[in-house]
Amino acid sequence: MASNSKAPLAGGFxxxxxxxxxxxxxxxxxxxxxxxxxxxxxGLVILILLWLWDRRRT
Known part of the structure; x- marks a missing residue:
């Protein structure tokens, strides 16, 4: 059971x-x-950049 979906990154920390x-x-x-x-x-700029990068990654 291999899954290609990766867990989303969290930027709250x-x-x-x-x-x-x-x-x-x-x-x-x-x-x-x-x-x-x-x-x-x-923090919000970093959070948005992380979200965009994670969207592109999946």
């Missing part, structure tokens, strides 16, 4: 990591809210 890194960097710069939003933006 990368999004969470970017959110935390952005908020932590923002704390050191004195603007945690802006850091959180920047981390969300970067």
């Amino acid at each position: 990368l999004l969470c990591l970017c959110l935390l890194a952005g908020a932590l960097a923002g704390v050191f710069l004195g603007q945690p809210s802006i850091g959180f939003l920047a981390g969300a933006g970067v």
Whole structure:
């Protein structure tokens, strides 16, 4: 029973990591809210790129 379908990749961890890194960097710069939003933006871009790459892979 060989299956050619591959499990989809999950990017939630990368999004969470970017959110935390952005908020932590923002704390050191004195603007945690802006850091959180920047981390969300970067994380979403990575998430979309991962989704597109995974769609092409299957």
